[in-house]
Amino acid sequence: MIPWLSVLALLPLVGAAALIVVKGQAAKTLALAVSLIAFVISIVLLISYRPGAGMQLSEQVPWIKPLGVYYALGLDGIGLTLVLLVTIVTPLVIIASWNDFDGEGAAAWVASGDTTAPPPKYDSRVFFALVLVVESCALFLFLATDVFLFYVFFEVILIPMYFLIGGFGGARRSYAAAKFLIFGLLGGFVMLASVIGLYVLSAQAGKASYLLSDLMQLDIATDTGRWLFLGFMFAFAIKAPLVPLHTWLPDAAEESSPGGATMMVGVMDKIGTFGMIRFCLGLFPEASQWATPVVLVLATVSILYGAILAIGSRDLMRLIAYTSISHFGFIVLGIFAFTSQSMVGSTLYMLNHGLSTAGLFLVVGYLIKRRGSRDVYAFGGVQKVAPVAAALFLFAGLSTLSLPGLSSFVSEFMVLAGTFSRHPAYAAVSTLAIVLAALYILLMYQRTMTGPVTADVERTITDDLNGRERLALAPLVILILVLGVFPKPMLDVIAPSVEATMQHVGVSDPQPWVTAEGGR
Numbered sequence: 001m002i003p004w005l006s007v008l009a010l011l012p013l014v015g016a017a018a019l020i021v022v023k024g025q026a027a028k029t030l031a032l033a034v035s036l037i038a039f040v041i042s043i044v045l046l047i048s049y050r051p052g053a054g055m056q057l058s059e060q061v062p063w064i065k066p067l068g069v070y071y072a073l074g075l076d077g078i079g080l081t082l083v084l085l086v087t088i089v090t091p092l093v094i095i096a097s098w099n100d101f102d103g104e105g106a107a108a109w110v111a112s113g114d115t116t117a118p119p120p121k122y123d124s125r126v127f128f129a130l131v132l133v134v135e136s137c138a139l140f141l142f143l144a145t146d147v148f149l150f151y152v153f154f155e156v157i158l159i160p161m162y163f164l165i166g167g168f169g170g171a172r173r174s175y176a177a178a179k180f181l182i183f184g185l186l187g188g189f190v191m192l193a194s195v196i197g198l199y200v201l202s203a204q205a206g207k208a209s210y211l212l213s214d215l216m217q218l219d220i221a222t223d224t225g226r227w228l229f230l231g232f233m234f235a236f237a238i239k240a241p242l243v244p245l246h247t248w249l250p251d252a253a254e255e256s257s258p259g260g261a262t263m264m265v266g267v268m269d270k271i272g273t274f275g276m277i278r279f280c281l282g283l284f285p286e287a288s289q290w291a292t293p294v295v296l297v298l299a300t301v302s303i304l305y306g307a308i309l310a311i312g313s314r315d316l317m318r319l320i321a322y323t324s325i326s327h328f329g330f331i332v333l334g335i336f337a338f339t340s341q342s343m344v345g346s347t348l349y350m351l352n353h354g355l356s357t358a359g360l361f362l363v364v365g366y367l368i369k370r371r372g373s374r375d376v377y378a379f380g381g382v383q384k385v386a387p388v389a390a391a392l393f394l395f396a397g398l399s400t401l402s403l404p405g406l407s408s409f410v411s412e413f414m415v416l417a418g419t420f421s422r423h424p425a426y427a428a429v430s431t432l433a434i435v436l437a438a439l440y441i442l443l444m445y446q447r448t449m450t451g452p453v454t455a456d457v458e459r460t461i462t463d464d465l466n467g468r469e470r471l472a473l474a475p476l477v478i479l480i481l482v483l484g485v486f487p488k489p490m491l492d493v494i495a496p497s498v499e500a501t502m503q504h505v506g507v508s509d510p511q512p513w514v515t516a517e518g519g520r
Contacts (some may be wrong), residue, residue, distance in 0.1 A: 003059050003517035004141050005073040008041045008083070013136035013289065016129040026320070031128035035091035042087040049080055052496035055145065060211075063149070067199060067206035072110070072146040077497035078277060078347050081490065082142045082270055085354040088475065089266050090135045094128055095360045096472035097259035100125050100369070100456070101168060120168045120257075127168055127259070133160040134263050141271050147348060148210040151195050154235070154271065158184040163270060164258045164260040165252055174372060176248075187235035194231025197224070198283070214285055216504065222286060227289035232279050232509075239272030240328045241303040244473065253321035254374070254436040258365025261317060265324050265361070266354040273331045274352055277501060281335070285505040288336070295336045296426050302329030307436035308505065311443065312352070315376045319444060320357065323400055326433055328352045334415035338507045342418025343498045346489060349411035352399075352483065356408055359396030359476045360412045363389060366469055367448075370498030376444060386464040390449040392473050397445055399480045401437035407483035422510050 015034030018447040019027050055074035063071045075083070083266060101124040120127075137157035144150040158181060166177030181322055195210075202209045220228070238245045249269075253261045281288050303435065306325030313319040327349070334346030366389060367382065368374050383390035412434075420427035464475075483490065502508065 003073075004041065005057050005059055005075060006418075008038060009073070009136055009139040009143060009398060011038050011041070011136075012139070016132040016136070016396055017222045019125050019129040019132075027125040028094070028128060032094050033133060034132060035087070035094055038135065038139075039087040039091060042083050044146075046080060046084060046493070049075065049077075049493060051077060051492050054500070058059070058145065060145075063146075068202060068214075069148040069210050070146045071149060072211055072299055073140075073143040074145040076496070076500075077493040078274065078501075079142045081351050081494055082128070082274055083139060085270065085351050086135055086138045086142070086267050087350065088479070089354055089358050090359060092133060092362070092436070092472045092475060093259040093262050095468060096262075096365070097124070097127060097131075097257065098468055100124065100257060100259065113469075122167050122294075125238065127164070127257075128129060130160040130164050130167075131259065131263055134268065138267050141324065142274060145212045146210045147195060147198060147215060147283075149210060149220040150275075150279070151191065154191070154275075155185075155188045157268060157271070160189075160258075161264055165256050166259045168326070169255040171255075172251070173255040174454065176251040179248050180252045183240065183245070184239050187238035187245075191235035192230050192231075194228040197231070203305065212278075212282065220284070224400070225284045226287040226290060229280060229284035229291065232284070233291065234276065236272040236275040236280065237298075239269060239275070240332060241269065241272070241325060242298050242323065242328065242332055243305050244298075246302070246325050249325065250318045250321045253324075254315055254318040256317070258317075258361045258368070260265055261320075262358045262361045265321065266358045266480055269324070270350045270354065272432060273328065273335065273346065276332065276335050277347070281505050287306055288470075288505060289338070291508070292336050292338070296333060296423060299329045299333040299336065300426050300430055301334065302326065304329075304432045304436070307433045307440060310440040311436065312484045313440075314376050316368065316376060316444070317361075319376070319440065320360050320364065323360075323437070324353070324357055324439065326437070327357075328410060329398075330415050330430065330433075333419055333426065337415075337417040337419040337422055337426075338502065338505065339509050340498055341421070341493070341509070342415050343492060344494050344500065345411045345414025345418055347494045347498065348483075349408070350414060351490065352407040352480070353481075355476050355480055356396055356406075358401035358481070359392070359473060360400060361496055362472060362476075363393045363396055363465075364467060367393070367461070369495065370463075371457065372460060376447050379448035379454070380451050381449070382457060382461060383449040385457065385461050388464045388470065390485050392470075392477070393449060394445055395477060395480075397441040399484075401441045402434065405481075405484050407480045407487065409484060410487045452462065471493055 058074040060072045063069045101120045137153045140153040211230040306322045310322035331346045331349045334342035399406040
């Protein structure tokens with residue numbers, strides 16, 4: 001039997017290694033081909049996946065026997081959703097960044113608009129190799145069913161992401177990359193203490209094991225479980241990112257190339273919210289419920305804080321990062337509201353956020369490359385000289401603000417409706433972010449795309465999006481529309497896995513407030 005999960009996760013890594021010996025146009029073609037093959041495999045997995053049948057296509061091989069570590073992979077509905085996100089976004093990033101770091105593309109690319117911004121340290125071959133390594137690490141993380149294996153890739157993914165920021169970003173890229181790495185390593189260090197704690201507990205129970213299935217059966221003392229939970233939750237809150245552990249993200253996104261920012265915010269950051277479901281709720285159900293009041297407060301603060309700062313931001317890349325802080329707050333809110341509707345909505349939100357954020361980062365990247373500035377007020381009247389770019393910019397923005405008919409609306413509505421049934425106050429306050437989202441998106445569009453064409457825009461933005469750039473955005477537009485109108489196939493994939501998680505945690509949906517007779 002072919003180990004399809006290993007094939008899928010290892011394929012991008014093999015492709016990245018092959019780029020060492022392949023040069024020029026062939027290197028770009030190889031990177032794109034590898035990412036497209038990975039996408040095809042993920043579609044085959046989606047077609048063959050049986051919702052409600054538990055963990056599927058499991059692979060389990062002893063790795064470090066004395067520690068009970070296994071090379072163990074498995075696929076459920078939540079993991080499959082994020083595997084699809086990774087394999088969809090990666091080839092689009094490669095297409096969108098095709099000429100950004102070679103020849104004229106490298107000369108034209110100024111990530112910050114600052115004339116002192118250094119040129120890229122490496123060429124496109126290195127960029128695409130790093131993108132493929134990030135893809136491989138993310139796939140292993142979403143498929144891992146062994147805690148130690150998950151931890152290894154949780155740390156390893158920091159390395160290619162560090163070089164994507166520090167090697168291809170703006171004037172302050174070294175600072176941003178170092179800050180990203182410090183926060184990531186800090187989270188991993190704290191998480192390691194909890195990982196070691198799980199080994200001690202499993203060994204004391206008679207069998208040292210890091211298998212998720214074994215650890216979920218452990219009878220963990222209340223106080224011990226809460227301490228171990230905090231170690232995992234701290235690391236995931238940094239990755240998510242959740243206020244007040246979010247400060248690395250605006251700097252990293254601001255100084256990244258659009259392709260690098262897409263891989264970071266659209267793909268890598270989902271590891272945090274995924275980890276909350278898979279490991280915090282899966283391993284520490286009692287502790288997760290114990291921490292819920294604090295987590296809900298932090299999630300609500302993140303929702304409003306990110307939205308307010310987005311309204312006041314002048315830097316386009318930083319603005320998108322702040323919107324993501326707000327959206328991750330919605331995802332965390334839905335997870336810890338502990339209703340099936342909110343948790344299904346959060347899982348779907350991870351997919352939808354990745355699609356809409358990828359669209360925003362990529363189209364903004366096209367505009368920045370032409371204009372040579374990230375400042376909102378450096379634009380004006382762009383829709384008259386680049387109508388396709390303006391239209392796609394507006395479409396991605398409307399998806400970000402969860403316009404009905406687009407995919408983000410479905411997931412955000414489910415999160416708020418599910419949260420309201422158990423925590424109406426948090427849902428009501430968080431709903432204010434819908435108004436704030438309309439402000440930061442529409443104001444951004446108004447300031448950059450409408451009005452008279454400024455002299456600087458007329459001089460620098462001399463052409464609209466070309467065929468390759470439109471090709472990179474077209475699949476995102478189609479998916480956002482399809483999932484906005486017909487989300488049922490993905491909901492059917494996600495719901496059984498969410499129900500199994502809730503059953504393990506020991507929670508159920510609250511009873512309806514209104515009875516069949518109409519009384520309360």
